[in-house]
Amino acid sequence: MQLYYFPGACSLADHIVLEWIDVPYETIRMDRNGIRSLEYLALNPTGTVPLLVDGDFHLTQNAAILWYLADRYSAAHLLGEPSPQGRAEVMRWLSLLNSDLHPAFKPIFSPTRFLPDASRVDEIAEAARDTVRKYLAILNARLDGRDWLVDQRSIADPYLFVMLRWAVRLNVELKGFEHLGRFLERMYADPGVRKAIIEEEGETAERARAAI
Ligand SMILES: N[C@@H](CCC(=O)N[C@@H](CS)C(=O)NCC(=O)O)C(=O)O
Numbered sequence: 001m002q003l004y005y006f007p008g009a010c011s012l013a014d015h016i017v018l019e020w021i022d023v024p025y026e027t028i029r030m031d032r033n034g035i036r037s038l039e040y041l042a043l044n045p046t047g048t049v050p051l052l053v054d055g056d057f058h059l060t061q062n063a064a065i066l067w068y069l070a071d072r073y074s075a076a077h078l079l080g081e082p083s084p085q086g087r088a089e090v091m092r093w094l095s096l097l098n099s100d101l102h103p104a105f106k107p108i109f110s111p112t113r114f115l116p117d118a119s120r121v122d123e124i125a126e127a128a129r130d131t132v133r134k135y136l137a138i139l140n141a142r143l144d145g146r147d148w149l150v151d152q153r154s155i156a157d158p159y160l161f162v163m164l165r166w167a168v169r170l171n172v173e174l175k176g177f178e179h180l181g182r183f184l185e186r187m188y189a190d191p192g193v194r195k196a197i198i199e200e201e202g203e204t205a206e207r208a209r210a211a212i
Contacts, residue, residue, distance in 0.1 A: 009049055010159070063098040080152065090154045140178075164180055
């Protein structure tokens, strides 16, 4: 299996899951030019990472890739309790992360995509930080009294971990979100998480220690 990624991007969640399911895989580091190449666009017309290649199966979209890995390697038990409600709980949190929180970061990463008036980029980025905080407050409350987003470790957790690293890096105010702080520490202590980060960012990979 091959995972196409950018260091520290949402594809890090898939990378961590590949570690957790413990199967042989390769990673292919992409850059801005690479994802715009005709060759890559033929595989993923959205020109984004992640992309997973499993034999002749090419899969795009982060949530789909995470679900596919967990479903294909079900012995790792990353899809929650094996019941319709248990799986729906995983999908609920995965959806919040992929459809609500992840896009909320986009105006912070590249405000001019949303508002070409360069004089107002700080304004749009600050408004986006407020939106990110709104979702993080929901996730912080969810982690009150629990280690993971559902009753056991699942594919939603590495996605939340990536979003928290972004929040720290992009100066989103995280004070008071102590349950998220503990979650971040718990994930950094995981050997599979460490291995994926070091492979993507090197031994000196910054450990996002927020003032939480
Ligand atoms: N809906 C897509 C979004 C993927 C996405 O936004 N990927 C980002 C990295 S986290 C990317 O490749 N951005 C490159 C760009 O926009 O130029 C998914 O969930 O996989």
